[in-house]
Amino acid sequence: MAGRPGRWGPARRRATLLGSVLGIAALLVGLVAAGPARAAEFINDSDPTIRRLQEVNDDVYLFGDEATIGGRAGRDAVVASRTFVLDGDVGGNLMVASEDVAINGRVERSARVAARTIRVRGTIRGDLVAAGADIVIEPGARVGGDVVTAGNVEVRGAVGGDVRAQGGEILIDARLGGDARLQSDDITVGPTAQIAGNLSYESNEAAAIDPAARITGTTERREADGPLGLDTGGTSLFSGLVGQFLRLLTALVAGLVVVLLVPRGAVAVAEGARRRPLPSLLIGLAVLVFLPIVLLLLLVTVVGIPIALVGLAVFLVALYLSQVFVGLAIGRLILPRSWADGGRGFNLLAMAMGVLLLGALRFVPVPFFGTGVAVLTAVLGLGAVVVGSRRARSVPATPPPAPPTYAQYRPTAY
Numbered sequence: 001m002a003g004r005p006g007r008w009g010p011a012r013r014r015a016t017l018l019g020s021v022l023g024i025a026a027l028l029v030g031l032v033a034a035g036p037a038r039a040a041e042f043i044n045d046s047d048p049t050i051r052r053l054q055e056v057n058d059d060v061y062l063f064g065d066e067a068t069i070g071g072r073a074g075r076d077a078v079v080a081s082r083t084f085v086l087d088g089d090v091g092g093n094l095m096v097a098s099e100d101v102a103i104n105g106r107v108e109r110s111a112r113v114a115a116r117t118i119r120v121r122g123t124i125r126g127d128l129v130a131a132g133a134d135i136v137i138e139p140g141a142r143v144g145g146d147v148v149t150a151g152n153v154e155v156r157g158a159v160g161g162d163v164r165a166q167g168g169e170i171l172i173d174a175r176l177g178g179d180a181r182l183q184s185d186d187i188t189v190g191p192t193a194q195i196a197g198n199l200s201y202e203s204n205e206a207a208a209i210d211p212a213a214r215i216t217g218t219t220e221r222r223e224a225d226g227p228l229g230l231d232t233g234g235t236s237l238f239s240g241l242v243g244q245f246l247r248l249l250t251a252l253v254a255g256l257v258v259v260l261l262v263p264r265g266a267v268a269v270a271e272g273a274r275r276r277p278l279p280s281l282l283i284g285l286a287v288l289v290f291l292p293i294v295l296l297l298l299l300v301t302v303v304g305i306p307i308a309l310v311g312l313a314v315f316l317v318a319l320y321l322s323q324v325f326v327g328l329a330i331g332r333l334i335l336p337r338s339w340a341d342g343g344r345g346f347n348l349l350a351m352a353m354g355v356l357l358l359g360a361l362r363f364v365p366v367p368f369f370g371t372g373v374a375v376l377t378a379v380l381g382l383g384a385v386v387v388g389s390r391r392a393r394s395v396p397a398t399p400p401p402a403p404p405t406y407a408q409y410r411p412t413a414y
Contacts, residue, residue: 042349048081050088059092061353067098069105076109080356084115086122093126097360101132110145114360120157127161137174146178162197179217182207185224189213248359255324255351263344265388266351270328272388273380281376284322284383291315322381327354329384 041058043049048062054071060078062069067081069088076092084098086105094103094111101115103122110126118130121138127145128137134152137143141157152168155176162178170182173190179197180189187207189199198217201207204224209215258266273280295311298304331350361373 052088063356078357078360080360094124095360112360139174183224189215248355251323251327251355251359252352254321255327255355256348258321258324259328259344259347259351263347266325266328267332267347269325269381269384269388270332272386273326273329273384274333276387277380280380280383280387282383283386284379284381287315287382287386288379318382318385319378322378322385323355323358324351325381325384325388326377327351327356327358330354330357 041056041060043062046064047066048064049068050056050071050073052070057074059075060073062079065082067079067084069086072089074091077090077094079096081098083100084096085102089106091108093109094107096113098115101113101118103120105122107124111124112129115132118132118135119138120141123142125144128143129148131150135149136154137157139156144160146161147159147163149165150167153165154171155163155174158175160177163176164181166183169186170184171188171190172180172193175194177196180195180199182201185204187201187203189207189209191210191212193213195215199215200220202222202224206221295308298308328351331354334353335350358377
C-alpha cells in the first residue's frame with residue numbers, strides 16, 4: 001500500500017491521538033456491550049503448550065513460563081509468558097507479552113508483540129506491531145501488511161505494506177510493497193532493498209543508502225529537532241517493559257483482594273460497566289472532570305477540609321481500581337456462561353483475564369495508544385462504580401423467612 005509522504009507534525013499527532021482514542025473507545029464499548037462470547041481454551045501451566053499436530057478450534061490463552069504453539073490455534077491466541085515460540089499456526093490474531101519471542105510458523109491475521117527480543121522467521125499475513133530492544137524480520141520471512149516497530153529494527157524479510165520504525169539502529173534490506181517512514185539517527189538501506197513507495201525519514205544525519213538499493217518513489221529527509229533513538233543497547237527499554245509487568249502484577253494483586261473481600265460489590269460494579277456502558281462512560285467522564293473541582297473548592301474552606309481529604313482518598317482508590325472493575329467486566333463477558341457458578345473462582349479468573357488483556361493493550365507501540373487505554377478504562381471504571389452502586393442499592397433485600405406457624409408444629413394424628 002504505497003502512501004503519500006507525510007510529516008509527523010502537530011496535525012498528524014492530533015489525528016493519531018483522536019484515532020487511538022476512538023479506536024480504544026470502540027474496543028472497550030464493544031467488549032462490554034457485545035453478546036455471548038466465543039468459546040476459549042485456557043492453558044495455564046509452567047510450560048503451556050499446544051503440541052505438534054494438536055488443533056484447538058477456539059481462542060487460546062497461554063499463561064506460564066515457556067509457552068509454545070507447535071500445532072494449530074484455530075482462532076486468536078493471547079500469550080503472557082517469559083518465552084514464547086510459535087512453530088505452528090494461529091488462525092486469527094496473535095498477541096504476546098513476553099521476554100523472548102520467536103515466530104517461526106504462520107499467523108493468519110495480525111501480530112502484536114511486546115518483548116525484549118523478537119524474531120520473525122515465518123509468515124504474518126496481516127500487520128506486525130512490535131516493541132522491543134531487538135526486532136528482526138529474518139530473510140525468508142514475510143509480513144503481508146504493515147510493520148510498526150519501536151526498538152532496534154532489522155527488516156531482512158519481505159513486507160507487503162509500509163514500514164514505520166522508530167528507535168535505535170534501523171536496517172532496511174528487503175522488498176517493501178509500500179513506504180518506509182523512519183525516525184532514528186542510525187538508518188541503513190542495504191543493497192537488496194526494494195522500496196516500492198517513498199522513503200521518508202527524520203534524522204540528524206543522512207541515512208546510509210547503498211547505491212544498489214532501489215527506491216521507486218521519492219527520498220525525503222527531515223532534520224530532527226533533537227537527538228533521536230531509544231537507549232536499547234542497555235536496559236532502558238527493557239526496564240520500561242519490566243515496569244509495565246510490575247504494574248500489571250500490582251493490579252492483579254489489588255483485584256485479588258477486591259474480589260475476595262467484596263465479591264458482590266465487585267460484580268455489581270462490573271455488571272454496571274458491561275450492561276450499561278454508555279451511561280457509565282458519561283457518568284465517569286463527569287466524575288473525572290467535576291469531582292476534582294468540587295474537592296478543590298472544599299479544600300479552601302476549613303469545614304470542608306476533612307470531607308475533601310476523605311473524598312480525594314476515595315476518588316484515587318476508585319480511579320486505581322477502575323482497571324480491576326473493567327477487567328472483571330471483560331472477563332465475565334469472554335468466559336462461557338456455563339462457567340458462571342457465582343463463586344469467587346470464576347470471578348477471579350474473569351478478573352485476571354480482563355486485567356491481562358488491558359495490560360497487553362498498553363504495550364501496543366502506537367502513539368498515545370496506551371494513554372488512550374488508561375484514560376478510557378478510568379472513565380468507564382469510575383462511571384461503573386456509580387452505576388453499580390446505584391444498581392446494588394436498588395435490588396430489594398431478600399425478606400427474612402416467615403416464622404413457623406402452629407400447624408407446622410402440630411403433632412400428626414394417627
